[in-house]
Amino acid sequence: MKKEFPFYIKAPVIMLGLVIAVFILSVLRDILVPLAFATLIAILLNPLSVRLERKLPKILSIMISMIIALLVVVGIAYFLSSQIAHFFDNVDAMKQKFTELLYNTQAWLEKTFGIGSKKQVQMIKEAANNSKAVIGQTLSGALGILSVVFLIPVYTFLIMLYKTLILNFFYEVFSTENQQKVGEILAETKAAIQSYIVGLLIETGIVAVMNSCALLILGVPNAILIGVIGAILNLLPYIGGIIAIALPVLMATISFDGYTTQLLIIAAYALIQFIDNNLLVPKIVSSKVQINALVSIVIVLMGAAVWGVPGMFLSIPFIAVLKIIFDRIDELKPWGKLLGDNIPTEHLGQLKRLRRGKTQVVKNT
Template identity: 60%
Template sequence: MSVKIKDQPFYIQSTAVLFGLILLVYVLIQLADILVPLAFAAFLAILLNPLCNRLQRYKIPKGISIAIAMLIMILCVATVFYFLSTQIIQFGDSLPTLQKKFEEITIDLKNWIQGTFGVEITKQEQMLKDALNNSQAILGRTVNSVLGTLAIIFLLPVYIFLMLFYKSLILNFLYEVFSEENSKKVSDVLSETKTAIQSYIVGLLIEMIIVAAMNSTALILLGVKYGILIGCIGAILNLIPYLGGIIAIALPVLMATVTKDGYSTQLGVIVAYIVIQFIDNNILVPRIVSSKVQINALMSIIVVLLGNALWGLSGMFLSIPFVAVLKIVFDRIDDLKPWGKLLGDNIPTHHKGDLWRSRNRRKAVLPSKEPIIKKP
């Protein structure tokens, strides 16, 4: 006789769920080198799927349609990298001058710390050396992450091509693995997942272009050197939800500190980036990046941090669309609907605790309905 988990006491259910989560996280960490390229390939394959379908309507063979769509994607990426590389070359030509200026600022800062806080320069250098030694592990993880990213770049075209080529096989498997009575739910989940991912990625790219233009324009007007390069890098960092925008401010502030005297330019950069972030968060994201699935800000920050702990930089980029897919699934399963509401952006006006307490108060105030016995 089989016993269902949901029929067991709460402590048994919670223990089973906890062990399941631990096992899932362990598998995700151990198989990161395989799963990360597959995840990126799946999202990009969904993005390219409409173009492949359109090409096939013109009687172009399936394999050639996929190859043309991938070629267009590669050309777009190569154009962006070529543009950034020309800016990086200009930055490299001025690197010795910038390094000399940075050393002068560093010496002035050390003298100021010695005069203000009484910390000797030799002690400051020792503290800096210790901090650099402690950061070697972080540097090693960063190098590994970069190498992993390069591996992803070489594997992505192969995975994308095969996923698009075997699309019907994968979809048939997803339909057949569930019972026929759930076919409608499976169809709804797949349709909404495709729409959510496509709208999210396309919106994200449009947002990145607009933010790059605003960053670059602001930095050029403020006279910051290499404003186009730094503005584009800031827009790329902005793809990391909520955290990337904060990190992106440090780059132009540092460049202004190295290349300009005084602090008016740095203040101007901070004000400009705050305005750009306000426009991005309140206008661009709701109107351009928004899809049918909305993840609230609290869950977004938590998920991004968890994605970083799980898969590093790749996990930060994958976290939001992955959770959007989870929310679609949660909203379709009755037992998981509370989790879907927790991830969502719809804030109820009252919580059920207030309703329960108000209902009990009304019961206490209402007069008793017991019959009144009159004395003879």
């Protein structure tokens, strides 16, 4: 007979387990972050590698797949670097305009809120130090740059090479009666991650084109660079969209007089966000797992707290995998429903009261 522990025992044990897990994730950040990215890349490249294996040896197929991915990344990096070079063409004029804007803002703050210039400088320095701390957390450790140059490609190659060994481990570590459920979880996880990543890449490309076209029409300097950055920031649910709007508004404020361009930028980005949220995401980002907005925001912030900026991008695929597992295990299905985006029309308390009322009516009759 299965022994059930009371809630006051299970709750502290679960909380302790979560604390230990978060501590381990934080301590091993420099090792686990490149491993997590490599796992996503390996899952993304797996269909191409499998197709090449029909005619080529496995190792050669993996190498060709990685080389194709590397060429795509190099091409994007070259495009962005050329746009960044144009950004510095008019840097002197922008610096002069920014200095004037900063002086006017300081005078307005001092007049309106009574905050002196020295206090404002101190607040800016504190904000800059906090930003440096966040950046330092993201790039900390001797493995920071090494992970991008060396560890991620090596991890990706080895994960694809030992794919069968890893899958067999998951099958063998569980009992025979659970192997079918394990297979379903692995297949659904792979399909969900692949569709999620491919959909995000297509969505990001379309949003980048729409952002850039809108900014070019409005005459904003460095429109293509800012549009692409905005599309990349849009990968962060809800939070990235706000930051993406702030960048072109700041550039327009530095470059133009008045506020007409800024208002047009906000209107254009609001329209793009509407198209993205109501057309692109439902149609293109065809992930089988839908995470609700509340969980998305919380998990992104938690990912940032534990792993910095990489954690913000890895948090959504991670929680999507957890939801797939929760949905397949009877004891964890309530947690899967909590993470999901399906909103029930009535809560269980109302249903129970209705059933009790109907039962009482039947008894009375």
